[in-house]
Amino acid sequence: MSSHAHAHVAHHFESAEQQRQSAQLGMWIFLVTEVMFFGGLFAAYVVYRSLYPEAWVVGSHLLSIGLGGFNTAVLLASSLTMALAVHAAQTDKRNATAMWIVLTMVLGFVFLGVKVVEYAGKFEHHLVPGAHFHVDPMAELAKLEAAGVHVGQHLRHAFETANPSHVQLFYSLYFAMTGMHAVHMIIGAGLMIWLLANTLKGRYSSAYYNPVEVTGLYWHFVDIVWIFLFPMLYLIGRH
Amino acid sequence: MSETATIAATAEPKNYLTNRHTIQSWLFTVDHKRIAILYLISLTVFFLLGGAAAALFRLDLMTPQADLLQSETYNKLFTMHGIVMIFFFLVPSIPAVMGNFLVPVMIGAKDVAFPRLNLLSWYVFMAGGLIALGAIISGGVDTGWTFYTPYSSMYANSHVILAVAGAFIAGFSSIMTALNFIVTIQKMRAPGLTWFRLPLFIWAMYATSLVVILGTPVVAITLVMIFIERFFQFGLFDPALGGDPVLFQHLFWFYSHPAVYIMILPSMGVISEIVSCFSRRRLYGYTFVAFSSLAIAVIGFFVWGHHMFVSSQSAYAGLIFSFLTFFVAIPTAIKILNWIMTMYKGSISFDTPMLYAYGFLGLFTIGGLTGLFLSTMATDIHLHDTYFVVAHFHYVMVGGGVMGFLGALHFWWPKMTGRMYPEGWAKFAAIVIFIGFNLTFFPQFQLGYHGMPRRYHTYAEEFQILHVMSTAGASVLGAGYLIMAAYLGWSLFKGKRASANPWDARGLEWETTSPPPTENFLSTPTVTQEAYAYDKPSVTHVPPEEKRV
Amino acid sequence: MSEHHVMPIRVYLTIIAILMALTVATVWVAFLDFGYLNTVIAVGIAVIKALLVVMYFMHLKYAAPITRLFAGAGAVFFVILIAITLSDYRSRDWFPFPEPWEQAHEAPASH
Ligand SMILES: [Cu+2]
Numbered sequence: 015m016s017s018h019a020h021a022h023v024a025h026h027f028e029s030a031e032q033q034r035q036s037a038q039l040g041m042w043i044f045l046v047t048e049v050m051f052f053g054g055l056f057a058a059y060v061v062y063r064s065l066y067p068e069a070w071v072v073g074s075h076l077l078s079i080g081l082g083g084f085n086t087a088v089l090l091a092s093s094l095t096m097a098l099a100v101h102a103a104q105t106d107k108r109n110a111t112a113m114w115i116v117l118t119m120v121l122g123f124v125f126l127g128v129k130v131v132e133y134a135g136k137f138e139h140h141l142v143p144g145a146h147f148h149v150d151p152m153a154e155l156a157k158l159e160a161a162g163v164h165v166g167q168h169l170r171h172a173f174e175t176a177n178p179s180h181v182q183l184f185y186s187l188y189f190a191m192t193g194m195h196a197v198h199m200i201i202g203a204g205l206m207i208w209l210l211a212n213t214l215k216g217r218y219s220s221a222y223y224n225p226v227e228v229t230g231l232y233w234h235f236v237d238i239v240w241i242f243l244f245p246m247l248y249l250i251g252r253h
Numbered sequence: 254m255s256e257t258a259t260i261a262a263t264a265e266p267k268n269y270l271t272n273r274h275t276i277q278s279w280l281f282t283v284d285h286k287r288i289a290i291l292y293l294i295s296l297t298v299f300f301l302l303g304g305a306a307a308a309l310f311r312l313d314l315m316t317p318q319a320d321l322l323q324s325e326t327y328n329k330l331f332t333m334h335g336i337v338m339i340f341f342f343l344v345p346s347i348p349a350v351m352g353n354f355l356v357p358v359m360i361g362a363k364d365v366a367f368p369r370l371n372l373l374s375w376y377v378f379m380a381g382g383l384i385a386l387g388a389i390i391s392g393g394v395d396t397g398w399t400f401y402t403p404y405s406s407m408y409a410n411s412h413v414i415l416a417v418a419g420a421f422i423a424g425f426s427s428i429m430t431a432l433n434f435i436v437t438i439q440k441m442r443a444p445g446l447t448w449f450r451l452p453l454f455i456w457a458m459y460a461t462s463l464v465v466i467l468g469t470p471v472v473a474i475t476l477v478m479i480f481i482e483r484f485f486q487f488g489l490f491d492p493a494l495g496g497d498p499v500l501f502q503h504l505f506w507f508y509s510h511p512a513v514y515i516m517i518l519p520s521m522g523v524i525s526e527i528v529s530c531f532s533r534r535r536l537y538g539y540t541f542v543a544f545s546s547l548a549i550a551v552i553g554f555f556v557w558g559h560h561m562f563v564s565s566q567s568a569y570a571g572l573i574f575s576f577l578t579f580f581v582a583i584p585t586a587i588k589i590l591n592w593i594m595t596m597y598k599g600s601i602s603f604d605t606p607m608l609y610a611y612g613f614l615g616l617f618t619i620g621g622l623t624g625l626f627l628s629t630m631a632t633d634i635h636l637h638d639t640y641f642v643v644a645h646f647h648y649v650m651v652g653g654g655v656m657g658f659l660g661a662l663h664f665w666w667p668k669m670t671g672r673m674y675p676e677g678w679a680k681f682a683a684i685v686i687f688i689g690f691n692l693t694f695f696p697q698f699q700l701g702y703h704g705m706p707r708r709y710h711t712y713a714e715e716f717q718i719l720h721v722m723s724t725a726g727a728s729v730l731g732a733g734y735l736i737m738a739a740y741l742g743w744s745l746f747k748g749k750r751a752s753a754n755p756w757d758a759r760g761l762e763w764e765t766t767s768p769p770p771t772e773n774f775l776s777t778p779t780v781t782q783e784a785y786a787y788d789k790p791s792v793t794h795v796p797p798e799e800k801r802v
Numbered sequence: 803m804s805e806h807h808v809m810p811i812r813v814y815l816t817i818i819a820i821l822m823a824l825t826v827a828t829v830w831v832a833f834l835d836f837g838y839l840n841t842v843i844a845v846g847i848a849v850i851k852a853l854l855v856v857m858y859f860m861h862l863k864y865a866a867p868i869t870r871l872f873a874g875a876g877a878v879f880f881v882i883l884i885a886i887t888l889s890d891y892r893s894r895d896w897f898p899f900p901e902p903w904e905q906a907h908e909a910p911a912s913h
Contacts, residue, residue, distance in 0.1 A: 036441070043466055058500060060887075061887060093821075094818040097814050144485070177495065249832035439868060
């Protein structure tokens with residue numbers, strides 16, 4: 015066993031354990047940079063929301079909770095399959111590892127597919143910021159009421175006072191944040207392909223599974239970003 | 254570089270420079286020492302470019318009216334100077350060159366934790382640099398290195414997207430280096446090398462890396478936001494949509510104030526090494542100096558609003574930012590005090606690295622203290638965006654950052670190249686640089702105090718005499734750099750061979766050969782004593798037959 | 803210290819069940835009116851979900867102390883960035899800007 019492990023220890027490390035801890039710490043530090051990277055967008059979101067809460071109410075009402083909620087479930091499930099892939103690698107189950115990686119990737123693509131549907135809808139409804147952006151909060155309010163949604167006092171007030179330009183700001187942030195998240199998903203899917211290839215080549219075992227483990231960390235992180243984006247974009251101000 | 258290697262190879266046992274000679278052995282190397290050399294060469298080129306831009310607009314500023322340059326060109330030149338010098342010279346300077354070379358050697362490791370990532374960081378850096386150069390060649394950028402919105406995002410007609418992309422990409426290279434250093438220092442220290450036996454340079458690199466890790470991603474996303482606004486026309490800072498251009502300043506300075514510490518903390522680490530070596534004393538107040546690096550790194554994240562006193566930032570926020578800014582002076586003063594205490598009753602010798610350390614102490618102190626004028630809200634309203642600010646940050650970044658870099662370059666030059674530079678010329682150049690620097694920038698304090706705004710192409714006639722002095726100083730400064738380049742280049746071929754420990758210094762890097770073998774040490778060293786044990790004889794792991802003096 | 807920690811699959815399944823339940827809960831709560839507390843609850847649930855992912859799926863619970871320190875530092879500095887930036891915007895109208903000169907000192911009619 016230990017001779018097997020040694021084959022994977024790079025020349026500048028003293029032991030497999032040192033190498034594994036280094037890979038783990040390195041990935042966590044990278045994730046800290048990712049947290050700060052998204053931090054800039056979150057800061058913009060928090061500032062603008064605190065300035066224009068009513069526009070945020072209108073903006074989030076035009077997003078589909080159904081699609082957003084479905085995607086949340088999909089990503090959470092993909093985190094489970096990723097965790098199971100690491101588990102399978104830890105316990106020397108190569109075929110199971112490959113299967114869980116494939117499943118993670120598939121769930122990732124499902125998420126991206128739904129995202130494409132959502133983006134297309136925004137194009138259709140002129141909710142993409144820029145010259146063609148158009149939103150009429152009063153008309154949206156009328157639609158809500160026509161659909162039989164109970165519109166409380168706060169909600170009505172928000173729709174009556176929201177400035178369409180500020181709603182456009184909401185959508186700039188919506189696209190920036192979900193777009194940046196999607197870019198990370200695409201990179202993650204690419205990493206899954208790489209992991210799969212190496213798994214099938216038999217590179218990973220219970221003695222050496224650092225790449226599976228640290229790619230898993232990355233994948234879970236992308237999931238966490240969505241865990242925050244979903245309530246912040248879709249659920250804010252529904253009451 | 255490879256010619257040097259060839260010459261050395263005939264007489265020498267194999268070291269990291271001589272063990273292979275092909276171009277590929279350099280371009281695809283994963284040896285941290287060779288990557289350091291790659292960085293050194295590329296940074297020298299960027300420094301020359303940034304310096305050339307400064308020389309041009311400094312020449313133009315000799316007269317109050319525009320003679321040499323058109324106003325647009327002038328704007329593009331100072332922008333280029335700022336972008337190149339900050340993102341492509343100062344931020345990477347000591348970490349990417351000295352840190353890359355020294356961190357593994359100083360902690361007795363064979364390499365950094367992720368050698369391939371280290372090489373990738375150089376390629377990413379070069380890609381960023383070439384894209385930024387592309388922006389300059391294809392017509393230039395005129396936003397200033399700060400890329401303030403809404404000018405950068407909406408109105409500027411220059412190549413903002415390319416320049417922003419270049420800076421964004423270069424940011425990743427510093428993140429990769431910093432990540433590597435933290436993991437390396439954390440996980441790969443030699444047996445016996447406890448935290449409080451580490452050289453203070455290592456503490457400084459660790460603190461710097463923390464700042465890079467926490468700050469750089471924020472400026473990265475901020476630059477992405479400019480890109481999104483310019484390219485997709487999604488207003489993120491657009492006042493017409495209710496967006497706030499000052500939000501850009503918040504996000505920008507969240508990184509760019511701590512970035513000053515990315516440039517200065519490594520220098521402080523270097524000064525600790527040099528001062529103790531040339532005073533022959535262990536560093537006074539080791540723990541204080543070590544923790545003050547971390548303190549500077551952390552407090553540095555709470556003060557960014559002092560760049561925004563005259564924006565629409567709230568007076569209360571300004572008050573708190575001003576107050577916190579004074580706090581950074583405390584750990585900085587602790588360091589300076591401890592360096593002076595180290596020298597007190599030491600047996601000081603004035604070798605070239607020590608001259609740069611003295612230069613650092615004087616110039617950085619002036620830079621730091623004038624910072625207090627600017628962090629006081631009332632005086633800042635008068636001094637904001639004047640030459641006073643320009644002089645202040647050049648005293649910090651050149652007087653501190655570059656002096657530290659040059660001190661480090663001279664101190665470890667024998668270790669890196671295996672050759673000694675000519676001491677006489679080196680001292681001469683150090684003095685010329687010191688005089689040239691002061692002549693360039695001291696008049697700028699006065700200019701700014703009298704109301705000369707920064708980034709102006711033309712000015713009132715009464716400012717001319719000070720501008721002429723400044724330009725004259727810049728030529729002296731330039732001459733000093735060129736003398737240095739000449740004798741360092743000469744020493745590569747003709748310099749005296751360096752022994753393993755030419756300064757009789759303490760620390761693992763002096764216990765191996767000059768230059769070190771590829772694996773740094775023939776066997777992993779064990780550390781038994783504290784750093785700076787100048788009261789004990791030096792240790793060597795060099796086999797006796799290789800010892801030369 | 804962090805010798806290959808293999809967690810039983812049962813743990814993963816429990817965690818995913820809680821995560822899904824919390825997702826349903828956060829959607830449900832969003833439609834009830836708690837005033838400003840709605841935001842607090844939404845973010846609170848998201849933080850709990852994130853912590854579950856971090857601790858169990860990402861094994862932070864069993865990671866080396868230095869790893870946990872870095873993860874914590876990331877969260878702290880994320881909050882610092884947002885909190886300090888927001889503090890500027892929240893305090894902008896605490897201090898009235900001085901009136902323009904013309905209004906404070908009525909301009910002579912001849913001007
Ligand atoms: Cu600052």
